Amino acid sequence: MTEPKAPLSLDELDAKLRRARQEAGGDGAAGAAPAKALGVGFRVGIELVVALVVGVGIGYFLDVWLGTKPWLMLVFFVLGTGAGIVNVWRVVTGLDQAVGYRGETGEAASKTGSDDGGGSRSR
C-alpha cells in the first residue's frame, strides 16, 4: 500500500507484488475467532426461518394460482424445511474447513490445491 520513493518500472513492481503476495499466501488477518463465531451464529438463525417462510410462501401462492389448495403448500413446507436444515448443516460443517462451504464430499482439499493454495488453514 505504500510506495517507495524511487519509482520502479511496472515489471519490477509486478514482480515485487507477486513475491509479496506469495509470501503473504492466504494468511489474511481476517476476523478474529469470536467475531467469526458470532457471524456464524447470526447466519444460522435466519437461515432456517427464511427457508421455512419462503417455502410455505411459494407453496401458498402456487396453490392460489393453480387452485390445488392445501397440497403444494404442504410439499413446499417440507422442501423449505429441508432446504433450511441443509443450509444450516452446511454453515456448521463449513466451520472447521478453511475453504469450502460444501465440504460434504471432502473435495474442499483438492480445490484449495487448484487455486494456488491460497486458503489458510492456520486457524
Add this chain to the structure above:
Amino acid sequence: MAAKTIDPLHQFEIHPLLPIKLGAVDVSFTNSSLWMMLSVIAVTAFLTLAMRHRALVPGRLQSVAELSYEFVAGMIRDNVGQAGMQYFPLIFTLFMFVLFGNLLGMIPYAFTFTSHIVVTFAMALVVFVGVTVIGFVKHGLHFLRFFLPHGLPIWMVPILVPIEVLSYFLRPISLSVRLFANMTAGHAMLKVFGGFTVMLGLFGIAPLALNIAVTALELLVALLQAYVFTILTCVYLNDALNMSH
C-alpha cells in the same frame, strides 16, 4: 416524538425531500437516498483523506483504512482464494457501503437505509445475479451440476434437487432479510426503550441504562452484519468460481 406515545417504527418512514416524477414513476430524492449518498461520500472521504499521506509508517487514520482493506482482502483470500481478488473492488465497496450505512444509522436522528429490505434486497440481488452469471461464464452449463451434489444415490435425486434449487434461490432472500431484520429490530428496540425512559421520569434511569447497553450491542451488530453480508458474498462467489462438487 411525543412524550406519551411510543412510535418505534416512525424512524423508518421514507419521505421525499425533493419530489421528482419520471412519467408515472416516482423517483423522488428521499431521506433514504440522502443517507445513501452521505454514506458514499463518507466512505470516499474517509479513504481518500486517510490515504492522503501514503506514509510508510501509517498514522492512525491511515492504519484504519489499511485495516479495512486488509480485512476485506483477507476475507476474500480465505474464502475464495487468490482468484477472487479480481472481484475485490465490488466486495470492498459493498462492505464499506453497508458498514457506513449501519454506522451512520447509529447517529441520533439519522436514517438507517440498511433497515429497508428494498435496499438490502437490491444489493443481495446484485450479488446473486452477478455470482450466477460468473458461475455460468466460468463453467457453462456444467454450473447446473451445482444442484446435483456429487455421489448422490439416484433415488435421492427427486428429493434433493428441488431442495438444492430452493436453497440456491433462498440465498438473496436470507442475505437481505438478515441485514434488514437485524437493523430494523435493533433500532426499533432502541426507540422503545428510549420511549420508556421518557415515560418513566425518574425511574427512566433503568431503561436508560439498558439503552446504553443496547447501543453498544447495536454497534457490534452494525459491524457484524456488514461482515456477515460480505463474507456470504465471498462464500457465494467461491461456490461459483471453484465449484466444489
